[in-house]
Amino acid sequence: MTAAVTFNNVSIIFGKDPDAALKLVDQGKSRDEIGHETGMVLGVADASLTIEEGEILVLMGLSGSGKSTLLRAVNGLAPVVRGDVAVATKAGPINPYKTSAKSLRDFRMHVVSMVFQQFALLPWRTVAENVGFGLELANVPEEERSRRVAEQLELVNLTKWANRKVNELSGGMQQRVGLARAFATGAPILLMDEPFSALDPLIRTRLQDELLEFQRRLKKTILFVSHDLDEAFRIGNRIAIMEGGRIIQCGTPQEIVKNPANQYVADFVANMNPINMLTAGDVMETGIAASASETPVSGNAAPTTPLVDILDALARKPGNIGVVDNGAIIGTINAQNIIEGLTRHRRKDG
Structure with a gap:
């Protein structure tokens, strides 16, 4: 298989003196210990992980485990202070932290697309205008933009809502607008940061089903952040469990449940419905x-x-x-x- 995203010993530190914190990271100190001694906040410590083309990998962990921070390193939005990030593009792998401003802008428009928990829709625009917003920013001609928007609205079953304002839609429908907007850019990699967590359980389950159906048709590479164990096991080809900024174990749902790496993972999955x-x-x-x-x-x-x-x-x-x-x-x-x-x-x- 071909790697779409590779993290190689990535460390992310929030604060003015990351070198002081890195010394403690190398000593195996915990996030709390690092914060107490340096005043720095450990986001991610020495994370190495490969996401293959076409797979859904779920970053799983409790609040503050580092999963959303690691997700944001894919498009250069987290303060990586050590290690490398490599993202596959048609022109070869790109490190978003070691490329020009123009290349990074193109990269964010055409290679990586994000879907947020709070939808991040523009309430004064229609559904169709929201779906086409990324294409508009990328200066895609209007005729081509309209065609691609229509395709994505049909994909998520929102064609008849195209000219409605997004605040007329339910929460689940608004999240489908967010998915359609991400799909419309044509980006091969989707970053999804707890996109369904604000929805009630029935709508969340329905959207999980729809995401899996979209994935069967579109074969995107998806890095998905979740704190919901059932959701992670339901949609993830593999799951990376994080604690205190560190990746504790990565594997298929079956591998993790059958062979937990340590007691933390065992406790984490103990109540999972087998x-x-x-x-x-x-x-x-x-x-x-x-x-x-x-x-x-x-x-x-x-x-x-x-x-x-x-x-x-x-x-x-x-x-x-x-x-x-x-x-x-x-x-x-x-x-x-x-x-x-x-x-x-x-x-x-x-």
């Missing part, structure tokens, strides 16, 4: 017991099929689900297997 991250391969019955089952197989699934999909299939047609890999049945799943798999998971966590 149904949301287990797969067919995690609960299937293999070997002689599976092949000797007298219950007919009522459907097939891949080992990576989410457990929630298996539950849905069994609810519609009880029996056994065959787990197929490379054309061969390697196991079966029934309701009892699922119960036993969930019990094993809970015993392991306890």
Whole structure:
């Protein structure tokens, strides 16, 4: 795979004497200790991370963990005092901290687009005008701008609202305007800073579904900040968990839940609903017991099929689900297997 964004030992310090704070970072001191001794604020410490083209990587952590600060380093909006940031462009990788003002301006218009928690819409403008605002700033001709705005409004199902003022829309619809504006620029990389956290749970879930559907069609690279564990596990291909400015663990949802790097991560995911991250391969019955089952197989699934999909299939047609890999049945799943798999998971966590 190709890297879209790479952080290489990135440290971010807020304050007038970052070198003093960096010495304590190298000694492994905590954010509180650094703040007490130097008056500096540690934003991020020695973060190394690669986001691949076309993946959704979620930066996860409690408030103050550094996730939003690291996100802002992608387009040069955080005070990086050590390390390198590399962002892929058609002309080759760019470090937003080591490029000209013109290149940085073009980079922010055409390569990286941001979606904010508070929508950042212009209330005196219409929906269509808000969607096209970035294109307007980039001096895109009016005819081309209108075409691209129309495409994005159709994508997010807001075509009939194009000429309404944004304050006439619900919160969920306003956030879809924000998504359409980000998509309209054509930027391959989206930075999303807790974009759904201000919305009620039902609207948030619907927008998560829509984001995943957009991603299947558009294949953007998305760096997504969240403090919601269920949201992170639902949309992230991988998750990077941060604490006190440091990346503690990065991996798939399954890797993190099954093999937490330390007690902090284990505590963090302890209340995660395992149904949301287990797969067919995690609960299937293999070997002689599976092949000797007298219950007919009522459907097939891949080992990576989410457990929630298996539950849905069994609810519609009880029996056994065959787990197929490379054309061969390697196991079966029934309701009892699922119960036993969930019990094993809970015993392991306890």
